[in-house]
């Protein structure tokens with residue numbers, strides 16, 4: 001009889017010892033099956049109860065129940081402890097400092113476009129857009145571009161097989177806007193342009209312009225100059241002087257090029273402005289009467305000016321960027337600076 005009591009005590013000690021070695025959930029389950037399961041040790045021992053002498057049966061019964069309870073408790077404790085470790089692994093430690101999310105920010109080209117557009121909006125211009133894939137009519141013909149103008153050449157402009165092209169300038173937006181509305185017109189049109197240039201420090205095959213168009217009655221070159229002067233002051237500060245130089249564009253007459261006094265040297269002359277004291281920023285001029293006629297506006301009634309600003313040029317001056325290609329390489333070490 002004592003052997004049954006001993007076996008019960010021994011089984012409690014065995015479970016305790018084995019839990020000390022391994023209390024993983026798998027080990028606990030294995031012990032449960034071995035000791036408490038249907039074919040386990042304790043049910044087997046309970047069958048031996050039948051051969052216990054009647055006067056000892058009560059004590060052995062108590063010992064049996066307390067042993068089983070002890071084993072159950074040990075297994076349950078081990079299970080609880082394992083569960084707590086697991087829960088901790090998956091839980092959030094609210095006392096840790098938060099991690100900063102890397103939110104990103106605008107590209108310097110976008111910053112520059114937004115700043116320019118906002119400046120023109122304050123002067124009463126609204127934003128217009130046109131397609132990057134254009135037809136020859138809007139990109140060249142309607143803009144009064146002669147058939148032999150070099151910009152039409154396949155070596156200068158990207159053509160598709162069907163004759164359409166990647167716009168080489170934002171000027172076709174002028175035509176699309178005038179075709180779609182009656183004067184007066186006061187728009188700026190920011191966007192991408194494409195040319196077959198070999199990339200170098202100041203040229204890329206795609207770049208950005210902001211086109212401007214102002215059509216009303218009695219518009220003069222003085223109006224153009226005041227808008228461009230104001231733009232320069234607003235965006236680069238009042239130390240900037242502007243200069244208009246005679247030039248040629250097919251869609252304006254007279255045409256000018258619009259220069260800023262050099263931001264680097266203040267106009268004294270330096271390598272950036274090639275000692276001229278000025279940097280070219282845009283083309284501009286009074287809209288050619290032929291262009292107005294092409295869209296059905298009467299040039300005897302309406303007149304206006306147009307301009308096309310180079311965004312990359314402005315961004316490079318603003319941020320002192322020496323090579324245009326940095327703007328397109330998507331190198332975060334460069335982009336994080338803005």
Ligand code: DAH
Pocket residue numbers: 168169170171211212249251252282283284285305306307308309
């Ligand atoms: N489209 C011209 C270019 O890409 C720039 C330009 C010049 C735009 C004169 C104009 C303008 O609107 O009036 O070189």
